[in-house]
Amino acid sequence: MKTITLAIIGVSLFFLGCSDSDGLSENQTIDTKMKLGKALYEDTSLSKNRTMSCATCHHEESAFVDERESDIFHMAAKSADDNFIGDRNVPTASYASFTPDFGTVEEDGEILFVGGQFLDGRSKNLKEQAKLPFLNPIEMQMESIEEVIHRVRENDDYIEALKTLYSENIFDDYNKTFDAIADAIATFEKSDIFSPFDSKFDRHLAGTYILTAQEKRGMDLFEDEKRANCIACHPVLKEDDTAGLFTDFTYDNIGVPINKELRLLNGKGENFIDFGLFDNPDVNDSNLKGAFRVSTLRNIDETGPYMHNGIFKDLKTVVHFYNTRDVEGAINPETGEAWGKPEVNTTVNSEELGDLGLTDQEEDDIVAFMKTLTDKRYEK
Ligand code: HEC
Numbered sequence: 001m002k003t004i005t006l007a008i009i010g011v012s013l014f015f016l017g018c019s020d021s022d023g024l025s026e027n028q029t030i031d032t033k034m035k036l037g038k039a040l041y042e043d044t045s046l047s048k049n050r051t052m053s054c055a056t057c058h059h060e061e062s063a064f065v066d067e068r069e070s071d072i073f074h075m076a077a078k079s080a081d082d083n084f085i086g087d088r089n090v091p092t093a094s095y096a097s098f099t100p101d102f103g104t105v106e107e108d109g110e111i112l113f114v115g116g117q118f119l120d121g122r123s124k125n126l127k128e129q130a131k132l133p134f135l136n137p138i139e140m141q142m143e144s145i146e147e148v149i150h151r152v153r154e155n156d157d158y159i160e161a162l163k164t165l166y167s168e169n170i171f172d173d174y175n176k177t178f179d180a181i182a183d184a185i186a187t188f189e190k191s192d193i194f195s196p197f198d199s200k201f202d203r204h205l206a207g208t209y210i211l212t213a214q215e216k217r218g219m220d221l222f223e224d225e226k227r228a229n230c231i232a233c234h235p236v237l238k239e240d241d242t243a244g245l246f247t248d249f250t251y252d253n254i255g256v257p258i259n260k261e262l263r264l265l266n267g268k269g270e271n272f273i274d275f276g277l278f279d280n281p282d283v284n285d286s287n288l289k290g291a292f293r294v295s296t297l298r299n300i301d302e303t304g305p306y307m308h309n310g311i312f313k314d315l316k317t318v319v320h321f322y323n324t325r326d327v328e329g330a331i332n333p334e335t336g337e338a339w340g341k342p343e344v345n346t347t348v349n350s351e352e353l354g355d356l357g358l359t360d361q362e363e364d365d366i367v368a369f370m371k372t373l374t375d376k377r378y379e380k
Pocket residue numbers: 041052053054055056057058077078079080086088089090091092093096116117118119120126129130131133134138139140185
């Protein structure tokens with residue numbers, strides 16, 4: 001697989017080499033960057049013990065989440081050496097290129113944080129994000145930027161491609177080299193491979209798929225501001241009325257219970273608090289403690305378990321949580337116990353969710369609608 005990918009870069013460089021070298025068209029450059037990015041994204045030799053790549057945790061075959069067998073039910077990811085367990089659920093890298101750069105917007109006189117990569121927006125954009133997993137001690141575990149670049153330099157195709165695409169002197173300054181590596185990976189992540197927009201929902205908009213009666217009921221509930229009101233945070237369409245990303249990219253604390261099981265496994269203990277957005281160095285408003293970025297719901301049926309801490313295994317449980325979080329005596333069907341306490345209690349959103357009054361059938365209908373957001377290649 002790897003040799004094939006590299007051969008492709010080789011071929012296209014050969015192709016570029018034959019053309020007038022100053023005359024790289026913009027499309028050729030993007031195409032070659034994408035191929036380089038794909039090879040880097042899939043290259044396990046860029047991790048400490050040469051076993052892990054970006055694709056390990058964000059694999060195309062598994063809707064760009066962790067493809068590995070998981071003895072911790074995929075609640076979080078394990079490090080390359082298998083010794084460490086993370087604390088956040090792996091989000092899909094599909095459609096991540098549509099997340100705007102981290103920043104603020106003003107809405108009804110209120111300043112809201114939006115966008116950014118990671119569930120707390122701590123990376124401004126895809127390029128900045130792509131640098132971090134290499135050096136993360138609970139992910140790819142490389143010691144330094146230098147070490148990553150030494151591994152990249154083991155491969156002549158990479159050297160040639162980076163020089164051709166970025167500059168002949170690209171290896172003179174390792175920060176620039178690292179930037180170029182991240183840029184190539186981000187270019188690959190912006191390709192249609194990650195975001196085909198061909199789910200049943202997209203085909204419904206294009207008029208080539210007719211929603212079943214149940215899917216239609218689920219969509220109507222999802223959009224009904226007086227009932228489920230999911231669109232308050234997960235908009236179905238973009239502002240220009242084309243197919244949306246099912247997130248408004250803002251941040252909210254919806255009161256997700258502490259995942260005690262995960263905290264036992266990763267050794268953080270029950271008292272550890274993930275403050276989400278508040279841990280982002282650009283944020284210091286304590287009202288934002290416990291807020292996480294609204295997730296895209298594209299490919300949601302493929303990317304469980306759910307929420308930033310992987311607490312819910314089933315989509316139906318998620319809907320039941322929104323429906324009954326604040327209802328006296330409500331039970332989490334996965335534990336048989338009451339919904340647990342959230343990590344940060346003081347900032348929980350209690351206006352738009354928690355007691356929706358949906359019937360069991362209506363919960364099922366919403367689940368059926370969310371299953372129409374699966375890209376075609378994953379349809380069963
Ligand atoms: C060990 C598993 C693992 C590896 C390897 C890994 N990631 Fe991730 N990725 C995660 C986790 C977990 C998160 C969420 C972390 C957080 O929010 O703090 C994440 C978040 C992301 C996001 C942000 C998605 C979003 O919606 O905000 C992108 C994009 C991404 N990873 C791409 C990559 C790239 C590119 C690589 C390789 C350079 C990579 N990942 C390697 C586990 C992994």
